[in-house]
Amino acid sequence: MRYIIIGAGAIGGTVGGRLAQAGHEVVLVARGAHRAALTEGGLRLRVPQGESTHRLPVVDGPDALGPLRTDDVLFLAVKTQDTEAALRVWGPAPVEGGGTAAERLPVVCAQNGVESPRLALRRFRHVYGVCVWLPATHVEPGVVSAAGTPLSGILHLGRYPHGTDDTARGVAADLEKAHFEAPVVADVSRWQYAKLLSNLGNALEAVSGPVGDPEAEALYASVRAEGEAVLRAAGIAWVSAEEQQALRGDKVTLVPLDGVPRAGGSSWQSLRRGAGTIEADHLNGEIVLLGRLHGVPTPLNELLQGLANQFARERRAPGSLPLPELTRLADQRSAGAVAFVQES
CATH class of the missing domain: 1.10.1040.10 (N-(1-d-carboxylethyl)-l-norvaline Dehydrogenase; domain 2)
Incomplete structure (x- = not known):
């Protein structure tokens, strides 16, 4: 699978960097000074094991990629207040062989709160929620850090509004090779509401x-x-x-x-x-x-x-x-x- 990280800040940058470290194909979506720094110098990821730099494709939207691939996973990590704008841009993006991202591709909502999966379900057929337990920092343009060890974070994952499937299990397996624990759960909303209370x-x-x-x-x-x-x-x-x-x-x-x-x-x-x-x-x-x-x-x-x-x-x-x-x-x-x- 190719992971398109929509919002390569603290959470998205850490997940994208860790997935790239584990050998997975990753595309970063960013804007402004952060996008410029990622394009020029790569993603610098600081973790307890040391700092690494990842030269990854950086885009500001789907047009720069051409038709999306059938094995693409849209990993949504923008702040919730920016979710609707991101979905509006990525939902109509064409996919190889016909159809749109909203019709054919999974969108994984790795954000605080409980609203983003609901917004996504209005446009996308295949929506996955994540309860994000990942202490991370957007240090400066082009640089993110995650201070957790031995794992960077724990990401409960499930189909939204409920259930599990092979896509959820495939994403979880990739995350677990990348310094995360990713339990696949049928009741992801129950975990998200618990995180909401702490937030x-x-x-x-x-x-x-x-x-x-x-x-x-x-x-x-x-x-x-x-x-x-x-x-x-x-x-x-x-x-x-x-x-x-x-x-x-x-x-x-x-x-x-x-x-x-x-x-x-x-x-x-x-x-x-x-x-x-x-x-x-x-x-x-x-x-x-x-x-x-x-x-x-x-x-x-x-x-x-x-x-x-x-x-x-x-x-x-x-x-x-x-x-x-x-x-x-x-x-x-x-x-x-x-x-x-x-x-x-």
Whole structure:
């Protein structure tokens, strides 16, 4: 199979680089300064085993490839807010022998949140979801890093909305030869919703810094409790922390990498790069949406969604809102929500 990595940033670049290391054919899709650096100097991948450079084909869209091959796998790794634009471009791409990518090729959604597979299923017949457990950093244009060892990450994979098939098993086998564990599961959404709950802290980290001290941990616990209440109200199952830990164990242990400063999660990195957008609408915003649909108040997730979007629009530095100020705003929102419920 040839892997077309649509969005060769932290996640896509790491997966693409690791697959290339394992001898698989890889095409990178990127734009702007990152695309220029990849074209000129190759993909530089920094991992605990050392740094490697991979000279891979780099394109900005399907036209540069001509008709796609029947053995192509579209590996979607853009941020969720960019999913629709990517699907719109790649779905109509012609495939050798007739038909389009949307009709004939698998699209593997390796992204945070739960929205991208739903969007993909509107256009593509063969959609696969991935629960991404892969600590990675877009260091600078042309350079990505993944500090996990002995594995770079764990990528639960399954057909969306449910089930497994030979394509899922084939992709998983390739990933497992490339420093990943890739369990094939029939209930990939259950893993994605568990990851969604953990990602509710991304916006907190992005606006006020790492979740580590007791005050931040307490705020995140309240944010997550809202998320769990919403999922229960919606009748949505998720994998327990105990089940996740039993599978992960110490398979992905982070180690310091030379030349790679400490970086935050994906939302923190979006603010650091001044991307102008952030994925909060599809993380905290997913909880807000479900809360409104099922009558569950979600004031803290709504607060973080709004703050993260404001930071992205204004290109504010990550972590620049003091945690005591965020806590004060959260207390105000929570008190307002309680008063509204009592009045209702």
